[in-house]
Amino acid sequence: MPLAGKSLAERLVEQFLGAGVDEVVIVAGERGDMFQTEFEARETVSVVETDAESYGAAILEADPSEGFACATGDIYVSDGEIRRAVESLQDGQMSVLAEPSDRDRGFGFLKLGEQELLDSASQQTNETKPLISTGVCGLKPGFLQSLEKSDGNLINALDVAAQSSDVNVEMVRGVYTRVDSPENMFEAGNEVRRNLTGRISKDASIHDTAHVSDEAVIRAGAEVGPNATVLGQSYIGEETEIGAGTIVENSSIHSGTQALNADVRRSAVWEDAVLDPETSVERSIVCEESVVRSGTSITQSFIGPRSHIEVNNSIRGVKFVPDARTDLSEISK
Structure with missing residues (x-):
């Protein structure tokens, strides 16, 4: 899907590379050949074709051996949000970006109860209602064991890790849109056009x-x-x-x-x-x-x-x- 001349996938790849990631792995399903063609000239991008049926299963297919940041392919998100996920790993901490559940545009609930969260002002606050994960995470290879125990259910694995303070849950500060409807496509396009230069x-x-x-x-x-x-x-x-x-x-x-x-x-x-x-x-x-x-x-x-x-x-x-x-x-x- 193009947004002002670039596909969502290309924008995400550029955001990860711009945040300091050395290599990007795209885990694709039946349209893997399309991604192979789109990124064949990029040495830092590889494509893994799989029949994985969930985000967590796709992460397991990628099988990262080092700390990794990840995002679903159907989102538009600010550069700063990707950078935060990468920087958390550089600081030795896993993280997941979340939004309040009343926004209703993420891909799964984080059942965190009274856990203290880091809000957009970098101050701690109590959040009593469930949050929705944006799918933007910074994770370590050891997390894959928890993911396997959860049968590839990323939300369940994140819940367990967050409740034991192994994963920081941080609120989105910039722009996040799941591009799953014409209305959201248009919203994402607005954000892209607003930030274009030249x-x-x-x-x-x-x-x-x-x-x-x-x-x-x-x-x-x-x-x-x-x-x-x-x-x-x-x-x-x-x-x-x-x-x-x-x-x-x-x-x-x-x-x-x-x-x-x-x-x-x-x-x-x-x-x-x-x-x-x-x-x-x-x-x-x-x-x-x-x-x-x-x-x-x-x-x-x-x-x-x-x-x-x-x-x-x-x-x-x-x-x-x-x-x-x-x-x-x-x-x-």
């Missing part, structure tokens, strides 16, 4: 009559046509065509996509997609290589990869599977 490439082509916000990011090879408007913290990727009259507001349009007199607001359009004239996309995700024909309106929907949406559809609250080619005009209007 706003407008000198190799981008912007027509004299186009309007581009000072907050927008436009990459090399992109074309912004006559009377097109790029508003707010929008991202326009490499070799993207923003056609005449197109409006892009607080959205990401990824590399190779054509938006031809389209209206895109608070959305993400992935690589090599086509939005025909008079299409509207709002608060939605349109995945790679999808085609949306003229006169179609898409709102609060997830359009899977390589989908083909025929003319004059009105789609709201729909999730398309990959390669969908059904004309939904009979059921969506």
